[in-house]
Amino acid sequence: MQIDWISFTPIPSLLGGMILGVAAALYVLLHGRILGISGIISGLLHPKLSDSAWRLILVFGLVSAPFMAALFFGIFPVVEIESSWFAVVIAGLLVGFGAQYGSGCTSGHGICGLSRLSPRSLVATLSFMGAGFLTVFVLRHLIGV
Amino acid sequence: MKKHIGLFSQYAIGVLFGWGLIISGMSNPQKILGFLDLAGLWDPSLMFVMLGAVLVGLGGFYIVSKKTQAFFGGALHIPTRRDITKPLIIGSLIFGAGWGIAGFCPGPALVALGAGHLKALVFIVAMLAGMELCERFFSAHKKASSQV
Numbered sequence: 001m002q003i004d005w006i007s008f009t010p011i012p013s014l015l016g017g018m019i020l021g022v023a024a025a026l027y028v029l030l031h032g033r034i035l036g037i038s039g040i041i042s043g044l045l046h047p048k049l050s051d052s053a054w055r056l057i058l059v060f061g062l063v064s065a066p067f068m069a070a071l072f073f074g075i076f077p078v079v080e081i082e083s084s085w086f087a088v089v090i091a092g093l094l095v096g097f098g099a100q101y102g103s104g105c106t107s108g109h110g111i112c113g114l115s116r117l118s119p120r121s122l123v124a125t126l127s128f129m130g131a132g133f134l135t136v137f138v139l140r141h142l143i144g145v
Numbered sequence: 146m147k148k149h150i151g152l153f154s155q156y157a158i159g160v161l162f163g164w165g166l167i168i169s170g171m172s173n174p175q176k177i178l179g180f181l182d183l184a185g186l187w188d189p190s191l192m193f194v195m196l197g198a199v200l201v202g203l204g205g206f207y208i209v210s211k212k213t214q215a216f217f218g219g220a221l222h223i224p225t226r227r228d229i230t231k232p233l234i235i236g237s238l239i240f241g242a243g244w245g246i247a248g249f250c251p252g253p254a255l256v257a258l259g260a261g262h263l264k265a266l267v268f269i270v271a272m273l274a275g276m277e278l279c280e281r282f283f284s285a286h287k288k289a290s291s292q293v
Contacts, residue, residue, distance in 0.1 A: 004186035007179050009170050013190040016169020017197025023162040024198065025205020030154055032215025033222045035162065037251040042276045054155045061159015062252060063259035068160050069167055077167040079257045080175040081264045083247040092268040094243025095250060096275025101283060102236020106250045107162075109237070110195065115202025116210075116223070123229050124237040129181075131241025136181040139246065 024112050036108020037062070038099035087145075098128070151217040163256045169194045172256040174248030181245050232283075243275075 027035040031054075040055050069075040083091065099105040102124055104113065109128075113121020139145045166172040170190055179188030215221055244250050249257070249268050257265035 001183060002186055004179055004188045007176065007186070007188040007190070009190050010193050013169045013171075013193040014197040016165045016167070016171065017194035018201050019165030019168060019197075020162060020194065021198040021201025021205065023158050023165055024202050025208075026154075026161075027158050028205060028209045028215075028221070028223070029212075030158075030216040031151070032217075032219055034224065035158070037162075037255070038276075041251055041273070042280075045273065045277055045280065054152060057152050057155045058159040059255060061156040061161075062163045062255040065160050065163020065167060065256050066172075066260040069164055075167065077172045077256060077260050078170070078176075079173055079260050079262055079265075081247070081257070081262060082175060083264070085264065085267060088247050088249075088264050088268045089271045091243045091247035091249060092254075092271025093275040093278070094239050094246065095268075096243075096272035096277075097279045098236045098238070098240025098243060098275075099251065099272075100236070100276040100279035101232050102238075102240055103233060105240060105252075106244070107252050111198045111202055112206070114195070114199045116206040117203075118224070119227055120224075120229060120233055124233055127234050127237035128241030128244060131238040132181045132245040133183055135242045135245025136178060137184055140182055141184050 020107075020111055021115070024107070024115065028112070034108055034112045036104050036112060038096075038105035039103075039108055042096075042100055102127075147217065154217065162252065163259070165198075166253050166256050169197075172253045172260070174253070174257070177244070177248035177250075177253070181248070236279075 024035040027033060040058055044052060044055050066077050069077065104121065104124060109121040109124040114125060170176045171194055176188060176190060179186070180191035209221065213221065247268060249265070251272065254265050254268050254272065258269060
């Protein structure tokens, strides 16, 4: 294993991670819910009026985060998408289906679930990380995409 | 009034979470793929993100375990299930495969959309389709889908 020292950002990643933790902690304390993005989005598929406004507003918060970061701090997010359009569609289908079938994603299972020591979320996190490692290995090193 | 502050809080927490993703580098799919690529040049950053998030999260969820009500009212909606099921594992494996293909998961995709990337929009539409597909054809386990 070779470490990519040029890309590795321990301090910003630790700091950013702590901000994610603060957001998740505030969310459960103030709103009494798990800050699981996939669950919050999927609740919009068959919307009920009373249950949709807060979901849309939270989603809007995430979407406007780059603008607000530029406005307040002059920070612009780095987003490099090298996947093809086809790969992006397949990835989206799998991520959506999998999050729904597996009851959560990287935020709900990964951040919140591990923080509340949920055995289900530990199993989910190990499963999606394992599948992620395997997928990248197959795509990059066996097939050579 | 409290309802309006509650909705503003939803927005603010959405922005804060987005900032966390931006600062940690997780809004960049290439950085996610750099972490998932153990056999190539490996970028361990994501481990530090999880470490920071869970350290703070442990405190937050410990405090909430002593409470019965959310600040903005209403009962706590915290999952209570502890059973390890096939859908949990299979779903997570499928999620991980998709995550490994493009380096996107739901939160970062929304942030990337806000940064103006059309591919993020395509990812999100496909993701919604995937969720709907699951709801339509695998809804026998629907009760579990709202629980982490």
